[in-house]
Every structure is written in structure tokens, then in C-alpha cells.
Amino acid sequence: MTATADEAISAPTPPFAARAAAVGGSPVREILAVTARPEVINFAGGLPAPELFDAVGVAAAFQAVLTTTPGTALQYSTTEGEPALRAAIAARTTARGLPTDADDVLVTTGSQQALSLLATALVEPGDTVLVESPCYLAALQAFAFAGARLVPVPCDAAGIDPAALDELVAAHRPKLLYTVPTFQNPTGRTLPAGRRAEIAAVAARRGLWIIEDDPYGELRFEGERVPWIATYPGAQDRTVLLGSFSKVMAPGLRLGWLRGPAALLRACAVAKQAADLHTPTVNQLAAARYLADNDLDAHVARVAGEYRLRRDAMLSGLADALPHGSSWLRPEGGMFVWATLPEGYDTAALLPEVVRHDVAYVPGAPFYAGAPDVATLRMCFVTQSVEEIGEGLRRLGGALVG
Template sequence: MSFEPASPAAPTPSDTGRFDFRVAARYAGMESSPLKDIFALAARPDLISFAGGIPDPDLFELDDVRDCYDWVLTHCGHRALQYGVSEGEVELREQAARRLSRDLVTTPDQIRVTSGSQEGLFVAAEAMLEPGDVVLVESPTYLAAVQVFAVHGARMVGVETDDGGVLPDALEAAIRTHHPKFVYLIPTFQNPTGRTMDLARRRAVADVLERTATPLVEDDPYGELRFTGDAHPPIASFGAMSAQTLLMKSMSKLMSPGVRIGWIRTEGAILDTLAVAKAAISMQSSVVDQLTVARYLETKDLDAHVAHVCAVYRERRDAMATAIAAVLPAAAHVTRPEGGMFLWASLGPAYDAQAMLADAVAAGVAYLPGWSFFAEDADHSTMRLSYVTHSPAVIADGIDRLGHVIAAHG
């Protein structure tokens, strides 16, 4: 028996004695990520963390959720613990369609279940993107979406925004210049800025997308968390947009993030492709969790729960907005969202939020530097702060600590 000599490029033990795997180029340099760092900061008991959009666990309806799990295990038995279908369990798709039909007529066969809207983004990217494709995104946009699209080889182009969201004229110009595979938008309580597109802006964006026949991936995990103002329907509900939109929804921010259940609503042949992509990624979402969420939506008052959560979040938003206004530099700008989970602060060109973070952590407070939310031309003076995790008193304490750090860097 003979052996071929090992290729010079083959993996070999490193100088430390550990074996070095050759990772895919798309993951090179990604030993960590802002998302991973968020949860590490949130777990530190010595920190007041505003870094992650982590719901307060005291607001979870534990008894209702337990009741639904008990019912599913009692009445669905072995089915709940068995493999399911990639499209999603029919009971959940029926409940999702019923809830979506408040704004956009939807049938169960137009729903594909995912393990949260985060997996929904990965499924959509897997189904549609080829290396080199262009995706247009808001500037700034959701950082994990940037990672998902980049991992699939896409080139992201940021489109100009204002306090009302993406600018329709800038969007149309970018579409005609870059010919994107799709546009990715978060129209309601956008992550990271908290901005919301009003009705006129949504109509204008829908008109641009229809006229240019450009697909839309519309991400809406926060839309029901409204404190003030009027609710707006999704862009998918305007004109013929329902046929060219993947509308992403999630139960994470409404029921609990530990139950990783969301769904995609769309129409046409792409539904089959999404099911194939989902099967390749994870076969199916947890059947017992799907059936539990379906039971919850059928028998519990989610609207009442959301109203209670929104009342608490509104008080916390007001506490953070009041506290931070007193510590920001004169030239700074901060959003005051009508709902959702985040404030977005721009400190001004003299500040670097990434460089400030170590001092902030040393002072016992954390935030997420804003540069990671930009596909290009990052504004390093920005930061995202979540107000949903802590009480108003803790928020005031944390912002006071942050204020001392900002003043020291001014």
C-alpha cells in the first residue's frame, strides 16, 4: 500500500499544537460577530447593557406558554415530537395567515415557517442569491442581514435614508444603476434606527419597486410593538407588491425569543424554492414549538399581551429619551421611535463610538457601536441603544454612566 504525499495546502497542526481547519473564505475573519458580542455583554452581571434587543423576561406570559406546551404534548402526542414538513405545520400556517390577513389577504399555502425571522433571511438568501449579486439595503440596516447576504457572496449597496426611512428617488436611482437581485427593507421601527416609513413613503417605495419590477424582502419583526401614532400596513399590501415581496414575520418579539418561530409570506413558484432551501438548512422548524405557537395564537389573547408589553416599553423609551437628551453633545441627533426596541444616536464627527466602548464597559454600561450596521461608508459616531430590557431607574443609571464617557471623549 502506498500513500500520496500531503498537499502543501492541506491542513496541518498549528504552532500551538492544535489542528487548524481551513474555513470557507466567506467566514474568514469571523471568529466573532456583533451578534455574538451582544449576548456576551448581556450576560455580564456587572454591566447595564443597552447593546441587545433582549426582551425583559418578566414580561413573558409563562403560564400561558406552559399551558400551550402541555396541551400540545397531551393532545398531539408523538406527532409533536416527530419530524414535520419543511413548509411548516398546517395549524401554524393557518394561524399565521389569519393574523396577516388583517393587513394583507393571505392563505395558509402562502406561508413558509422558519426558525425565527433570522433564519428566514438565510432561507431567502439561500433561495435567491448568487455570488456577485447586488442587494440594496437601507443605510444603516440590520447588521445580521448584512452578514447573511455577505456570506452568500452578495455585494450590498446602501441607499440614502432620512428620518422617514429610505428615500424613494435614491432607491430608484440605485436600482437603475446596480440592477439588484432584491431590495431589503425594515419599514416599521427599523433596526437599528427605530425609524418608521409613513403611509406616503410606503406608497412611493412600492411604486418604485413595481415600476422597476424589483423584488422586496420586507422584514417586520417589530411592527406590532407600537406605542404611539397610527399603524401602517406592510409595503407588501400596496398594489401588486404582494406577488413580488417576501414578507418576514416573527413571534420572538411578541411571545418570546426562546421559541424560535417565524414565517415568510409570499406568492408563486418561489414558495417551492423556499421549502427546498429550508429543508437543506434545517429540515423543518421544531414541530412541538410550531404547534405550541399555533395553540397560543388560537387560544390566548396575544393582542392584550402585546398591549401590556407596549405600555412598559413606552415608559422605558421615554426614560431613555429623556435621560440621553441631557448627556448628548449639542450637535448630536437621536431618534425617538413610535415603537420597537431601539434608539439611534449620532454623536457627531468628533466622536468614535467604537473607540469609546472600552471606556463605557469599564464604567459599567454597554451599547452597540453603529458602524456594524452599515453596508458601506459607515458612520463611526453612531450607537444603537435598546430600552426594552431594563427598568426606568436602571436606564437612568446607565445613561448617566454613558454621559460621563461621552463627556470624557468630547
């Protein structure tokens, strides 16, 4: 029997994959869309300050590669990344205490892609993945899309509790632990060296992959740098270190990388071939040229100096902006302050009123893989000037305190 035109038109399309319905969108992105009005002072994003970008240096790097090697810059490249950029990343990693060769590095389209590749390469549907509590939101999304069962690890103001981690690994036999140990997103906390060593020991003893995400580590304002978990005994052969130029050069370049064992690197390269073939060649070559022609460390030091002033401005105004009895963490670097309002407050329910005062934050609940603390919130202090931060906190106080 032949179907009529009307019957053909009325036939439903097949449904989306279950994961597309099960994993929600980013509340941060949704808040940014709602608060796009120019009059809103927006503490909700995680955006570096655009006025501090070295636009002149980056433009010169692009001009140089497009002038001297246009055929290469505009051509396809290898999946693993441009050799010059891989070598530069390896050299910077080695200088910071983790001996690394260019072959140990895979360039990714932002470190967010590195998370997706690792989820593809490591996680089967139903596998357990351990995450911090609270945790970087986009990591929760990446692992959830892979079908992982997310189990939060108890944390305090210093980060992961190694004893609790050991118990969870024994009980759940997870595939991996994901952590942002330095200036964590969303809390800003930094895991002490002793706990890093203990986590490395747990991973070695129990059999566990560690994904160590470090997008903020170079943005230190005070205190001593803490070595990567990957440098501790027992962790070298099971830790994947993620890095990014987004917070120190420019996020629009979408340049990240992962450093890990050869076999896992190969699996991620195969996954990347299926995703985007390779990260844009011209961006990679421009970044390599920028690193060759400029002192990135000096640039980062200037940026961190300004960010410190902005952090201090936010910290100094929180007591007046938040209800009495609130608490917050004091980050030694990075981009975020994490605050907890008194019991009975719900920061998601309060947000519409806050936005009506032309200011915004991110409610803390979406950052939890388990039961959330609805009284928490995250504020980014780097995007606005010191003066704008003061005004934003005044508006916030008008909404929350009256």
C-alpha cells in the first residue's frame, strides 16, 4: 500500500537520545543570557577581563603566521596538535616541575574538549566517576553525557577528604576521580600538598585514574605554588593533567591540552578524530608564535596583580552585601568567591529579585552531584573593575539585606 502525502507528513521523527533529555543545560549560560542587559553587573560568568587581553601581541602573532606560513596556517593539521605548540606546552610544564615531552601532549579545542575526550575514552555507561562536592559544572555535564554515575566526594574548605575518598573507592570501584585542586571552580579553594600526596597514594593503591584540571593555577595572588598531583609518587602513570590558554592568553582561541600516559593519549586522539579532526591550525600556530615572541609569564603576572585588587574589593564588601551570618572562602588566586548564606536562604529562589536590582550571581545548587546546599552561591570577581564590583555589591546588598 502506498502512503499518502498527508500520512508521510504526519509520521513522527525518531526521538532524541536519552542522554540529550537527561543532561540539562548550563545554568551559568542561561543566567548570562537573561542578564545580558548592559546595565547588569554580572558576577555570574567565568569570563577573564577583556581589557587585560594582550590584543596587540596576539594580533601580531596571527599576522606573523599568516604572512610567513599562510599555506600551513590555513591547512589541515595533525590530530595531536602542531609540533611547535606541543613543544612549547611541554617546556612550560617541565619548567613548573613535571618533566614533559611534546609527545606527552595532545592539543584540544579548549580544555572542555579534553574532558569530553576523556569521558569518551574512559567511561562506559554505568561506570562510577568520583567528583568534588561541589564540582565544576561542565565536568558534571561531560561525564553525565557519557552515562557515568556521579558520586560526590566529601570536601571541606581545603578540598577533598582523602580518607573519605579511600572509603568511596573501596565501596564503589570507580573508574576515575575528577578534581580541580588549585583555585577550584566554583569554590576557589586549593588542596594542600599533604592531601595531594594522600590522593595519589589512594589512586595507586586502589587502582584509579585521576583527571587533574588546572585552568587557573597560574593566576596566583599570594602564597606558595602547590605541585600538581601528577608529580607525587604513585600518580605519574594514572594522572591526566589538563591545561588551557583561556584564562592566561585568550578564551576565544579555544586552546587547551591534556598531558597523560601514551596509551590514553592515543585513545583520546582517536576520539578527537571523530569529533573535530584537529584544533584550528592557525590558532595553534599563532599561540606558538606568541609564546616565542612574548613573555607570557610577565603578562600573567600583570593580570594576576589586577585580579588580586578585584578579589580584595569583593572580599571587603561581602560583609555588607550578604545577610548577617553568611560565610565565604578567601581564594589565594583564580577567579571565584564561594559564599554560603544562613540556613533558610535559597539563592536560586532569590535570584530573580537580585536580577531586578541589576546584579547577578550563580546559585550554588547546580554544582552539586549529590544533595545540594541551596544557600550557596558563586561570584566571579575578575570581569568587572574595582569600582563596578563595589557598585555590584551595593546592589546585591539592596536585594538581599535591604
